[in-house]
Amino acid sequence: MHRTGRNTVSHSRSRRGGISLQQQDDDTPQNYSVIQGGECTTITSFGDGSESVEEFYDYRTPYTQQSSYTYSSFGTTQFQQDNTSILFLYEGAEGTSLVLVNGHLNGDSAGGALTMEIDGLPEEGAWVIEDDNYEGQFDEFDHAATSSRITWAWTENRTDGGVFQGDSKTISR
Structure with a gap:
């Protein structure tokens, strides 16, 4: 795991291990701690509350x-x-949403595949974007009350991903 760009957290497809996201108890509500393998990094969420996550993701x-x-x-x-x-x-x-994006639109990659298991999701939350969830695609979305197992497969010059929306103090993967 490493920081890329402006406080995004990147998780390489070849690594395994838990990642925990926790809201910090400080005066800045957009600060979160990302914890993996005993290392802790502070990140700041994006957005100012003026645009829905669906508009932002622009699927x-x-x-x-x-x-x-x-x-x-x-x-x-x-x-x-x-x-x-x-x-x-x-x-x-x-509210606060967890955004996941795989690949690079119009990038220089042959595509890829990834399976993620995400636990500790708030029960009151929901997956508001499942990229891709249409007839004939290879992605699989398996959701339970507080967890999801998602497999994405994307081709060159495209992305896959999803958005979980929910106000939670802790989201762990």
Whole structure:
């Protein structure tokens, strides 16, 4: 795990191990601690609460208002990197969301595949974006009350990902 760009947390597809995200008890509500393998890093969530996470993620398909056959996130391109999966927290109009993006839209990568198991999700939360969850794709979304197992497979020049929306003090993977 390492920090990339502006406080995004990147988790390489080849590594395994738990990551814990915890809101800090300080005067800055957008500060969170990322803990993995005994190392702790402070990150700051993105967003000022003025835009929904759906607007921010900007998932486009041939059937959305701004359409694209890439079935990808257009709103997160500033964070995307080739051969990298990123996760970060977004403060949107409906609260705090965990954003995951795999791959790089129009990047220089052959695509990839990733399975994540995410535990400790708040019961009152929900996956508001499942990129991709349409007929004929290879992604799998298996959700329980406080956990999810997701497998993504994306091709060159595209992204996959998802957004879990919920106000939680702790989200762990």
